[in-house]
Amino acid sequence: xxxxxxxxxxxxxxxxxxxxxxxxxxxxxxxxxxISKWETGKCMPDYAIVKSLCEELEITVAELMDGEVNExxxxxAYDEDQIVDLLRRTQELEKQxxxxxxxxxxxxxxxxxxxxxxxxxxxxxDFISGLILGLSIGEMLVGxxxxxxxxVSR
Numbered sequence: 657x658x659x660x661x662x663x664x665x666x667x668x669x670x671x672x673x674x675x676x677x678x679x680x681x682x683x684x685x686x687x688x689x690x691i692s693k694w695e696t697g698k699c700m701p702d703y704a705i706v707k708s709l710c711e712e713l714e715i716t717v718a719e720l721m722d723g724e725v726n727e728x729x730x731x732x733a734y735d736e737d738q739i740v741d742l743l744r745r746t747q748e749l750e751k752q753x754x755x756x757x758x759x760x761x762x763x764x765x766x767x768x769x770x771x772x773x774x775x776x777x778x779x780x781x782d783f784i785s786g787l788i789l790g791l792s793i794g795e796m797l798v799g800x801x802x803x804x805x806x807x808v809s810r
Contacts, residue, residue: 660697661723667695669713683712703744707736754806761799768792 670680670691677691684691684705693699701709701720710717717736719725721743772788775781 658697658723659700662700662720663695663697665720665723666691666701666709666713669715670695673713675712680712684708700743703740703747706740706743751806755803758799758802758804758806761802762796763799765792765794765796765799768795 670677675683676688677695678688681688681691686705694701706717706720710720713720715725717739721739768788769792772785772792775785775788
């Protein structure tokens, strides 16, 4: 599955139906920016909306994932429900990966903060301690942002 190919296919099918991005977005209950992201290959449609998108564009889920119309005689190893379930699991794993990354950043920030308290004693060592402390706070803030973003998204 190639996001760019799938995106171009969505754009092609949308144009064949004489729909603007805004009209398609309204029918699906998403923003026109979301449609634009799909069509440019920046992201894929969420598994919860794939079937609705396919119904609007009058294509199958397999055709959407392939980025092309399949021949009538072509054989498929998976049915549409299995493809949507696979897409759902893939998106959930991506979300979990981002959550783990955020947690790792937070833990590393805490470790750096503990390290900064052990460095000190001279002017240079106090400078290094302050630098490490600043880095640890920044790292924890990035970790919190990544965790929060993965919890809110999708």
